[in-house]
Amino acid sequence: MEIKEFGKTTFGIDAKLYTIENDYIKLATTDYGATLVSLIVKKYNIDVVQGFTNVKGYETEVKYMGQTIGRVCNRIGKGTFELNGKTYHVPVNNNGNSLHGGVNGFDTKMWEATMNENCISFTYTSADNEEGYPGNVKVEVTYELLDDCVNYIVNAESDADTLLNITNHSFFNLDGPKSETVLDHQVKINALNFACVDANGCTHEEILAVKDTPFDFTEFKSIGKDINVEHQQLKNGSGYDHHFLVxxxxxxxxARCKGSEIEMIVSSDLPGCHVYSSNFLEGNYSFTKENGKFPYRSSICFETQYYPNAIQTCNQIKPILKKGELWHHKTQFKFI
Structure with missing residues (x-):
C-alpha cells in the first residue's frame, strides 16, 4: 500500500494517489473524482488505462477519464425530467442535454479515501439539490483487487427519491500508453440489440438489432473493421458511442476485448453497457503517462450502466433510487 501526493487542484486542494497491488495487478487511484489512474497488468508490465501523472490533467485536459460519473451518467435529454409528479431541471452542458451529472458532477468532487491491502474505498455525500437533483445521497465507491481482476463496487442511499446511474469511465488501451490506436483491438459484446442516438448523441427509445449492422460484435471483430462504414448511427455518434442492451x-x-497480448473480460450486474471509441480525443495533452499522447480513437470505454436517458423512455428500467433503499452494483474487469 502506498499514498503519495498527486498535485493540487485548481482550488488549491491537495490530491492524493492511492496504490495497492498483488501478484497480478498494480492499481492506483486518486481521491479527485474517485478516479482510476493506473492499472498495470504485471505479467506484461502494461498499464491498460489512459491517465495522467498529475490531478490537473483530470481537471483541465480530458474530462471523465477513469473517473466516477454521477449522479446520472450519460445524457438526460434537454436537462429535464419528472419524478413523483415534479419537474426537475439539471444543467445542460452537452449539445442541449445534460451529460455525466452536469457541470460539477461526481467526477469533479474530492472524495474521502480509506484503504487496506486489497481495497481502496471512496465516500462522498451529494447534497440535496446538487446539480438540481433531489435528496442527500451518500455514495461509497470501492476498487477491490482480487487476483487477476478488479471489482468496481458502488453502494449508495438517499433520504429522498432521486435518480442515480453511476459508472466508471476508464479509457482502455490494452497495449499500453505507447500505443496510438485501439482500432486493432478485437471486441466481442454479448448483446443482440443496441440503442440509437440522435444527432446530439442523446439516446431515446429506438432500439435496433445489431445483426447486419456495424454494431454486430456478437463474434470477435476489430473495433476499426466497420467504424467508418456509411451508417447514420455511426455519423450521429462520430463512431461508436452507443448503449448495448446486454x-x-x-x-x-x-464483453471481451483483446489487445496484442492482454485480453480483458468485462462483467456486471447492470442492464447494459455504453461503448465509446474515444472519438473526441485530440492527441497532445500535458501530464500524460510516459510523456505519451491520447490520439483520436486510441482507447475504448465500457461504461456499465442503466439505459441512457431512461427517465424519458417508457420501455426501459428507470434509474430511480427510492428513499431509504440501497443502490448496489458491481462491475468487474478481469485480465487474462
Whole structure:
C-alpha cells in the first residue's frame, strides 16, 4: 500500500494517489473524482488505462477519464425530467442535454479515501439539490483487487427519491500508453440489440438489432473493421458511442476485448453497457503517462450502466433510487 501526493487542484486542494497491488495487478487511484489512474497488468508490465501523472490533467485536459460519473451518467435529454409528479431541471452542458451529472458532477468532487491491502474505498455525500437533483445521497465507491481482476463496487442511499446511474469511465488501451490506436483491438459484446442516438448523441427509445449492422460484435471483430462504414448511427455518434442492451440479467459477462497480448473480460450486474471509441480525443495533452499522447480513437470505454436517458423512455428500467433503499452494483474487469 502506498499514498503519495498527486498535485493540487485548481482550488488549491491537495490530491492524493492511492496504490495497492498483488501478484497480478498494480492499481492506483486518486481521491479527485474517485478516479482510476493506473492499472498495470504485471505479467506484461502494461498499464491498460489512459491517465495522467498529475490531478490537473483530470481537471483541465480530458474530462471523465477513469473517473466516477454521477449522479446520472450519460445524457438526460434537454436537462429535464419528472419524478413523483415534479419537474426537475439539471444543467445542460452537452449539445442541449445534460451529460455525466452536469457541470460539477461526481467526477469533479474530492472524495474521502480509506484503504487496506486489497481495497481502496471512496465516500462522498451529494447534497440535496446538487446539480438540481433531489435528496442527500451518500455514495461509497470501492476498487477491490482480487487476483487477476478488479471489482468496481458502488453502494449508495438517499433520504429522498432521486435518480442515480453511476459508472466508471476508464479509457482502455490494452497495449499500453505507447500505443496510438485501439482500432486493432478485437471486441466481442454479448448483446443482440443496441440503442440509437440522435444527432446530439442523446439516446431515446429506438432500439435496433445489431445483426447486419456495424454494431454486430456478437463474434470477435476489430473495433476499426466497420467504424467508418456509411451508417447514420455511426455519423450521429462520430463512431461508436452507443448503449448495448446486454443479454440476460444478473451478474454476467458483458464483453471481451483483446489487445496484442492482454485480453480483458468485462462483467456486471447492470442492464447494459455504453461503448465509446474515444472519438473526441485530440492527441497532445500535458501530464500524460510516459510523456505519451491520447490520439483520436486510441482507447475504448465500457461504461456499465442503466439505459441512457431512461427517465424519458417508457420501455426501459428507470434509474430511480427510492428513499431509504440501497443502490448496489458491481462491475468487474478481469485480465487474462
Amino acid at each position: 443479454d440476460n440479467e444478473g451478474f454476467r459477462e458483458f
